[in-house]
Amino acid sequence: MDQEIVALLEAASIEKTENWHGWELHFGTWSGVSVIITRSGVGKVFAAMIMQHLVDTYLVDRVIFSGVAGAIATDLEPGDLVISEDLVHHDMDVTGLGFAPGRIPFTDYHFFAADQTMLERASEVLLEKGKLRKGRIGTGDQFITEKGKLPELGLDAVDMEGCAVAQVCTVQKIPFLIIRIISDRADGSADKDFLTNLSLYAARSIKVIDALI
């Protein structure tokens, strides 16, 4: 979202910006590390497209993805951070052919584990407000407003891009971590204060990104 990318661009030193089919790619450094900052857009196809472009063209060697998510676990409140232990496509459903919910048929892919080193480093970050914890993120091309409709996958939070990024990175052996700020309880009652608080929340995820870099 705008508030998030603005904060990221301020945290980095941007040297140039290029356009790829409407995606703005910002090139620069962050604490001396070369970075490319961009936004995925909404949904799995856009996320996979831009991710593959970054891999093919710029040979990125690590990926940090951040954004908002709906809470499934009852202990998660708006403003809390979930860092991805693993991710699954909650809308991958080939149960009609006997495959488990979330499993990608005819492959071994089901739950996509994030990079352990990045996960551990991120989990050490101390936030002044809001909690930060590891969790399982479910991804689908739907904004979830009724948790009851989700398959039983042990999810902590839901988003619309994370597992697409995770899948592209896993297939190509690129370490990744997804950081999600809880914006709502996935029950249709999106927090009315969320947009007001977004810059504040974005600062929490930037603290984690900074520690990782």
Ligand code: ADE
């Ligand atoms: N991102 C933020 N809230 C979400 C929700 N309820 N469902 C899917 N993605 C989300």
